[in-house]
């Protein structure tokens with residue numbers, strides 16, 4: 001049977017705890033009663049990825065009743081071995097924050113109000129704006145008459161949460177539109 005590092009740590013931790021408590025004469029009933037009150041009791045474990053930087057540490061979300069009740073580092077993930085930095089450690093408060101934006105918000109030109117929009121509405125709007133800006137600014141030649149086929153007025157910034165394959169597809173799409181100013185936030 002293959003035992004993961006996480007499972008090994010859990011078994012080792014439970015064994016060491018039992019030996020230590022027994023040698024101290026502590027009644028295991030007390031421990032069990034305490035365990036029943038833990039907020040992760042009965043929760044489902046879901047492995048996910050920290051969104052804050054390109055290290056992409058894995059973390060475990062404990063989900064109960066459709067709500068994330070706790071998060072912790074994933075010791076089974078070989079890159080970070082369960083460690084999370086200060087940003088990743090605040091995952092739970094970010095997930096459940098009242099300030100978290102869950103639907104696209106749109107502010108029309110000259111308006112002072114944000115309006116909630118559907119994802120399909122927002123994607124169509126963005127596609128229209130990108131296409132129009134590209135078409136209005138596309139140049140086939142530069143001031144010296146050399147063929148350039150490019151758009152200088154647009155810029156693309158990639159995300160650290162993109163895989164190599166996604167980044168490759170996005171760069172090809174940008175190049176196909178003539179966008180030459182491209183950068184990528186793949187660093188801490």
Ligand code: SF4
Pocket residue numbers: 050051052053054055056057080083084085086087088089
């Ligand atoms: S290093 Fe910190 S911010 Fe980056 S993925 Fe890991 S926990 Fe998240």
